[in-house]
Amino acid sequence: MSTEKEREPLFSAKNLKLLREPLGENNPITVQVLGICSALAVTAKLKPSVVMAISVVVVLSVSNVIVSLFRKSVPPRIRIIFQLVVIAMMVILVDQVLKAFAFEVSKQLSVFVGLIITNCIIMGRLEGFAMANKPWESFLDGVGNAAGYGLILIIVGFFREFLGSGTVFGYPVIDKIGLYNIGYENNGFMILPPMALVTVGIIIWIQRSRNRNLVDKS
């Protein structure tokens, strides 16, 4: 029985599902409504959103693997502390790397890199998936969920930067098209956090109107 399982291909349909589902019908932000706080805080510009997305992918996938490797040897009573130590270690690593190689972005993200520790998505995946599954599946689950989170972050970041500052990755798109000359102005509201919430809300609206299964029955 066990030999059969080991022969399962790396990217079997089941494993791909782990990777694909969090991007759409089980998205951590739009469906599970987790990790909203950082989604509002860092998405005023596209660049910090992308960096944040990558950071979370790294933190979540590696911690998932580590926790999964130790899942049988960690006594259940101390598992939360153990998970926290793993996450904290990964977050500090990511934070230090950012400070060393991308100082400007690191300053923009300020405390939010450190606050990845408290990101509900990460704790949820460690506790809910990695503690009960093998390392490879846990890795895929981590990448999938973090990517689902990052995808929303990048979409929101794109619209907020484009409409709020008229740029994409700092490149002045609107200025180059020449819209300012005919009276167009940037929307200052988009830079403020409330519009991040509205943008996430619109994404949820679009997603649920296309996929009726996600609509709450209550």
Next chain:
Amino acid sequence: MKALRKQIDKIKPHFEKGGRFEKLRSLFDAIEVLIFVPDRVTSRGSHIRDGIDMKRVMITVFIALIPAVLFGIYNIGLQYYQSINVEAGFWQMVWFGFLKFLPILLVSYIVGLGIEIIFAQIRGHEVNEGYFVTGLLIPLIVPVDIPLWQLALAVVFAVIIGKEVFGGTGMNILNPALVARAFLFFSYPKWMSGDLVWIAGLVKSEGVADSFSGATPLAQAALYEVDQMPSIMEMFVGTIPGSVGETSTIAILIGAAILILTGVASWKIMLSVFAGGLGMGLLLNAFAINPFMELPAYYHLVMGGFAFGAVFMATDPVSGSQTETGKWIYGLLIGILAVLIRVLNPAFPEGMMLAILFMNVFAPLIDYYIVQANIRRRLKRAKSN
């Protein structure tokens, strides 16, 4: 009239299910009920029904707004000719104001009703009169020089995010007209605040208006230029710079009288908003440490959008409190907060919009506790017997 009815009946089948223009059903329906009273009757059993429906409520508010509209149109012209220092006759001013006001009004109605019709079509219900009043309120609470595309965007935002998302007319948490204004205020502050936007043409001709200040009384008060403020009489009559329809307290009070006499809006809310504002003003007077705080409390009631907000915005039956006790609390807090934001927060020259939106959010909570308290009281009485 009969010929029109006949014509409508003749083309009606085309718009019904399976007809040629099914996609335009909502538009047709909207036009039909606009011209004729809908002939819907209850299908079973007999009910005694009052003739009052949403249409009549909305048209009453509409009529109540007309004094403010007319004065606003006149005031646009008056302020403009004063700013360029040109003598002009009454009708010249009115005509100028009319030409400035009309595009704002048209954009508000066309964009807003367009969205309403689209949503009605998608969701399969009739277009209702919900936007009728909102569409008139929005032009009255924006500066006259507002760029029309920004206004259109704000209307789209207000109708979709402020109203349709929650399920359309009657389901909204916030007052849609104020959502539009808040959107403009935070999105394009350049066009919504400052000294230049309140008078037509002042933004574009900054040089001409060197010696002329287009500041609103509130802005002057915030800068402690109390001696330069217009007299209380001018502010009461409304010949001051400001958003289109909010300057004249007299015109607004006429509207208030219509609303109260017809029973359409709650006098409790209006009274308590004024009481709250006055009370907060008096409290600030007592602890005054700067000229703005020393300003007589009743000034707050005639400055800025206070009166307009109290009469037409706070009394919105959908977003305001429903319970009778709740109305007092709701209104008092609006008045208190509006004056508080005005005087103590330098970032916002006017607090009425934010105060009403804030209390809109809290209205359901107030109602909840009023209802719970009532239930507890009656349970107690039932037990003691």
